[in-house]
Amino acid sequence: MTGYPNADAPSPELLQRCVHCGFCLPTCPTYAVLGVEMDSPRGRIRLMETVWQGRVDVTSDPFERHMYGCLDCRACETACPSGVEFGKLMEGARSQIEAARPRSLSERLIRRVAFRALLPRPAVLRAFARFSVLSKRLGAAAALRLIGKRVGVARRLADLLELVPDRASSRALPASYPAHGALRGRVALFTGCVMRAAFADTNAATARVLSRNGFEVIVPERQTCCGALHAHAGERTDARALARRNIASLEALEVDAFIVNAAGCGAALKEYGWLLKDDPAWSARAERFAKRVKDASEFLADAGLSAAPGPLRTRVVYDDPCHLLHGQRIREQPRALLAAIPGLQVMPLGEADWCCGSAGTYNVTQPELSAKLLERKVGHITRSGAEVVVTANPGCQMQIAAGLRAVRAPISVVHLMDLLDRAYRSSGDTGGG
Ligand code: SF4
Ligand code: SF4
Incomplete structure (x- = not known):
């Protein structure tokens, strides 16, 4: 294969903004650790360009290695004086790998379970979070490490269990929180998939902080995963489907803002306009929706605290x-x-x-x-x-x-x-x- 397989490819216009100055290199964690140009933002941009030029195949191992070796942390975007939107390029590049590169049955199965069976299904994700916390408490990580001396996958599962929090909160939140004192506005809380399954107490805390500061908070039942993890992993079709569901469910709410307390979700929701830019039925709605999304800290600091902590x-x-x-x-x-x-x-x-x-x-x-x-x-x-x-x-x-x-x-x-x-x-x- 030469070139990229579909319209989600890294945009030539965005690629051309890079003048290869290297200002981003000292801010790139993977470049700092590996010291390899192809694991720097500039190197990765060059690689994306070489695919357009037909000199590197999008299905090749090196292309996949350097694209998935990137954290997609976007530190290079902050450092870049030329306005290179690296996150959009990286998500585009990964989507092309997923569109073109054959995956094994087990890889396809893992992706399907993670992206379709778990993340968009709150009840399943909640059960999975509870099971993981319980397994960890019962010492499953130590047992898996013993097995892992012979079986690599058991070692990986043990590593994953170490990440699980000691306790997960998944209680349902009230449908709304009244404003304390004089009403300053009305907002909707975006509860997120992982936040709802494991950090529901943080969602409740966010609603309480907003309500103490004069905002009525509604917690819409009909909302789903933002699709951030899907987009980062090149699954743009699934990310778009989730974006459409969220927009359709939330856009008519009469609120001043959609409040998010998970940085990854906030960044994804604010980019719904870009994600759906080529869909004439949704692009304008997505742009309008994205403009109403605010991180909780952004919203509160901009509004000012009316109640002193x-x-x-x-x-x-x-x-x-x-x-x-x-x-x-x-x-x-x-x-x-x-x-x-x-x-x-x-x-x-x-x-x-x-x-x-x-x-x-x-x-x-x-x-x-x-x-x-x-x-x-x-x-x-x-x-x-x-x-x-x-x-x-x-x-x-x-x-x-x-x-x-x-x-x-x-x-x-x-x-x-x-x-x-x-x-x-x-x-x-x-x-x-
Ligand atoms: S991404 Fe920006 S900072 Fe990095 S090399 Fe290109 S123009 Fe320079
Ligand atoms: S997104 Fe992060 S890891 Fe990837 S190239 Fe930019 S700075 Fe490096």
């Missing part, structure tokens, strides 16, 4: 989720919210803008490189003197917590909205729900 006497560091910082360019708002909590000591964190190695499914598909990046992240955290790591994405939370557990560091990892909620509760304001 209570004090928390804790030392924390803030670790930027890549898809919040690089994917949505949200840097100051979470820090402003932390600064609003009296007594909180916010310590500096080295390489806070550096990927922790979670990166969607990267810790599953590229475990060795992911482990190196996690080790680097854990080193910075343990040297910071913090008691708590604050972040805003479930993947980062699970990955960093697993890294800290592995070195027995007595440092907890919490979502920013949980910390804010805790601060309100410290002043006796329980917020309800």
